[in-house]
Amino acid sequence: MESRRGSFVQSRCYTVFVGNLSPKVHWRFLKKLFQRFGRVLDVFIPRKSDVSGSNFGFVRFPSLQEAENAVFIFDEAWVVDHRIQVNIAKFRCRSSYWRKKQPKVVSRSAIFH
DSSP states (O other), rough: OOOEEEEOSSSOOOEEEEEEEEOOHHHHHHHHHGGGEEEEEOOEOOOOOOSSSSSEEEEEEESSSHHHHHHHHHTTTTTEEEEEEEEEEEEOOOOOOOOOOOOOOOOOOHHHO
């Protein structure tokens, strides 16, 4: 684990996929909902929808036990009038957060001097 000014990058995390989300669900709501299973490292809801037109998101936990508990309790649960599907994500965890950083802008004058 590496410390960076109050936030950190987790070297090991477990991601839970949450499918069939209501468009009304905000990432803050999803974070609060899943925090009952432990510490939530990050929540991400893409702006795009899946193949069937449903919204989806990802919740990251620091331990496998917390992620598995979330899957056990929330899979097929009703959240904001939608029956959600919850399972362990099928990709490896990245060591950085999903929030996009602002791209570095290089001025033209710096390039030609």
